[in-house]
Amino acid sequence: MLTTINLLDVIAISMKAGEQIMDVYHSDFAVENKEDKSPLTLADKKSHEVIASELKRLFPKMPVLSEEGKHLPYEERKNWEYLWVVDPLDGTKEFVKRNGEFTVNIALVHKGYPVLGVIYAPILDTIYFAKEGAGSFKIKGVEAVNLRNEAELISHSEKLSSRELNQEMAVVASRSHMSPETEAYINKIQGKYGKVTITSAGSSLKLCLVAEGKADVYPRFAPTMEWDTAAGQAIVEQAGGKVVQTESKERLSYNKENLLNPWFIVKKGSLMDE
Structure with missing residues (x-):
């Protein structure tokens, strides 16, 4: 199943959501509070709508667990082999502060563990992405737009390594x-x-x-x-x-x-x- 998913498709969804977020970011938006007192904005909602609809269109058999979506009971979720786990706007507090440190998070989880991840930071125009067996990478969004396939995406991206400790x-x-x-x-x-x-x-x-x-x-x-x-x-x-x-x-x-x-x-x- 993982091999059938093109990272470029997921990245394109994250960037489309990012466009919705930035439209709100540059407006005089209102801030609500959810039951847990965490902030909620129109950007959270619009990003969720884009991601949920696009994932359903491209991967109709895979359920989506999104922060802003409907959360089904565990009895209905527990047998899901694959699912998308989504935060349409991670760092809403940072979004409200307008410091740029917010992201769109999309992950594919298989049997309880993430096997694919895309994080898009709209203000930084930076995409971090990973796929099991391929590695982890970083690329500027503007550089990813016209790439034609996953192999081309990987070859144009910076490979990430989290192994050796820094001197300090x-x-x-x-x-x-x-x-x-x-x-x-x-x-x-x-x-x-x-x-x-x-x-x-x-x-x-x-x-x-x-x-x-x-x-x-x-x-x-x-x-x-x-x-x-x-x-x-x-x-x-x-x-x-x-x-x-x-x-x-x-x-x-x-x-x-x-x-x-x-x-x-x-x-x-x-x-x-x-």
């Missing part, structure tokens, strides 16, 4: 969610590796920084949902990194009964368990 340990943390537990973990890293540089970033760009080697570790001791991480996990893992639960040390998994992620750590492949 680099930690990336959430711009909007720095918890006491995260600070304690950073202190622990500092005690083991010496001087640590800390970078703040919004949305799934934190996982992308680990995937491309700019950060060595991203600890997340604050709430996230499956759609926040699925695409990023695919990109990190195909670059040679890891996304592991803090308690069990197992890979983060998807389409669970509870769609809330446990605490996790994203790290380069050569970083030992802490």
Whole structure:
């Protein structure tokens, strides 16, 4: 099934959603609050509509689990072998702040684990993407528009590696969610590796920084949902990194009964368990 999916199709969907987001970004948009107090804008809704309709058109047999879509009961979801896990606008807080650190996240999950991921950052005009067996890559959106096939896409993209540690340990943390537990973990890293540089970033760009080697570790001791991480996990893992639960040390998994992620750590492949 994975071999029949063209990354260019998924990238095109993410960019189409990005156009909808940018139309709202450049307007005087309103901000609502969902039941969990997280922000919601017209951009979230319009991006979801584009992604859901395009995925259904191209892949009619594959269900879609989107942050802004209808969430079916686990009894209906549990037997899905493949599904799309989508965050139409990851980093809505960053979108509202207009700092550019928001993304479109689209992942394909197979038997609980992501095997394909696309993350598009409209303001940065940058696409991160990965496919199991092919690796992880980065390309400017403007460069991807006229490419004709997946092989051409890969040959024109920068291959990502998340294996070797930087000379000075680099930690990336959430711009909007720095918890006491995260600070304690950073202190622990500092005690083991010496001087640590800390970078703040919004949305799934934190996982992308680990995937491309700019950060060595991203600890997340604050709430996230499956759609926040699925695409990023695919990109990190195909670059040679890891996304592991803090308690069990197992890979983060998807389409669970509870769609809330446990605490996790994203790290380069050569970083030992802490």
